[in-house]
Amino acid sequence: MTFSPALEQRFEKMLKAYPEGKTRSAVVPMLIYAQDETGAVTEELILEVAKRCGVTRLQVDEVVGYYSMLHRKPQGKYHVQICTNISCMLVGGTELYEHCSKKLGIGHKETTPDGLFSLEEVECMGACSWAPTTTINYDYYNHVTPESLDKLLEDLRKANQ
């Protein structure tokens, strides 16, 4: 398996960042960075990471189930994550999640039939003072309202027509 030149460069640097012989340390970062290009943690990716880090297949496989950002199935092109944890909940995060779920017609960890959007109810994203918080892929949106979310989703939909 090969990745984009930028990612290959990143991996090369990464494997040298840890003490000699400790390349197992690169397993989790390598998975999360690679997943962005492969779309999901596939069996092929697990074997590749195992090979590059010099560990067994099982040592890679066992972390995949532990970390919530690693996923074995592809998500939508835009993965919408809405925080309903305490600070967000107090200012409308739960309603925002329910609104979004209705709007997209999908529930937690589901994807729209066209593959454009997936939805996830998430725990605190570290943006509590600017709640309610939504992230789309790796982008943060603060002070989100049902109206501003609708516009955001609409713009993304239009950009893909």
Add this chain to the structure above:
Amino acid sequence: MAGIGTLYNPPNPAETRILTWRFGKPNSWKIDTYLADGGYQTIMKALQMTQEQIIEEVKVSMLRGRGGAGFPTGLKWSFVPRSSPKPKYIVCNGDESEPGTCKDRLLIEFDPHQLIEGLMIAGHAMGSQHAYVYIRGEYRFLIEHLNGAIDEAYAAGVLGENIRGTGFTFHVHTHSGAGAYECGEETALLDSLEGKRGVPRMKPPFPAVAGAWACPTLLNNVETFSAIVPIIRDGGAKFLSYGVPKSGGTRLLCVSGHVHNPGVYEVPLGMDTMTFINGIAGGVKGGKLKALVPGGSSCPILTAEECQNLPMDYDSVAKIGSMMGSGGMVVMNEHTDMVAVALRIIKFYQHESCGWCIPCREGTTWLKKSLQRYADGGGSEADIDIINELAKNMLGRTFCALGDAAAMPTISLVTKFRSEFIEYLKKPRAAHHHHKHELVGIH
């Protein structure tokens, strides 16, 4: 989406900006502005000092860990066996996942070079050549941002081999997490850094003695390392003087919930709680104050009465049975449904329990089930006592502090707001909380 470098909330003139003084300046995150502001001169000063002198200065400052536990930083630094023949490592905790907390990200975003310089000073004090900054995976933009600052520092000869001809060599690396609150716990973080599932380790040995790759390791929070720069630059006594005798310096408070000016503000330790809420935070929004989470959702909740005449420092908050924690202050007005609050908090800890030890894995699960039934209108008064007892039985019986973090807020909620829990049973079913949280725990 906000771009890098745009302040998330306006600063307040009543703040004491010691760590955040450069926030909002144009290009504050770039090395040229940092150098123009006297940046990387403190490490040069530190290199003229002995390791003991640096540790002593940190002790004098009475800086206490900003990650949650509030352990005196200077003391922690003195525990690392510097004479050990093994390599030593500096590990910076940027996992920032305690609900209510959003400050470390600002220190990385607006002043990454201050953090790098703090890590370098720690490196010199510990005789270490490598720092690893562990950042939660959701903060990808920050990882890229910090990588950019690190690259700048190498290019300017501030990081690398034999820095500026001093003979001091130091490297900084970022390490991405991938979504797990438990990886903020220091020993779980170390396992995660080693490429494993983030499950905590047996202590002792403490990380100071056997941490990353079984070598002596100094692990502190992002804010703690950032505070090292003003401490060494201006002296520990100066930093101490901003706060109160046993809680030196300033703290970044993240205020959220029902206030007019939610945001992150730097204030002296020991500031009066209500002065902060009514002043800098703009006052309670939508009604009177009902309750306050003083330092992240794992802290026992405080009633409005308990917030009166309460200085915000580690010992004063501990004296009334809670904690300064991570600096995440969640303000709740009189209309807040405390049953919903209790349920949402336990939902989080149940989801994040790593499942390693039974009191936490089973305890959080049963608490969640009981509170969900209660919230759905299927509870009885006896449940309040069962929930309370169950939570009390978890205290001190779990492998890491996550068990306590789940039990403490629950106990405080059902005891301090017992009458509201009883009233809740009388409400018509339609008024009950119906959102079925979809997160299901143990991953």
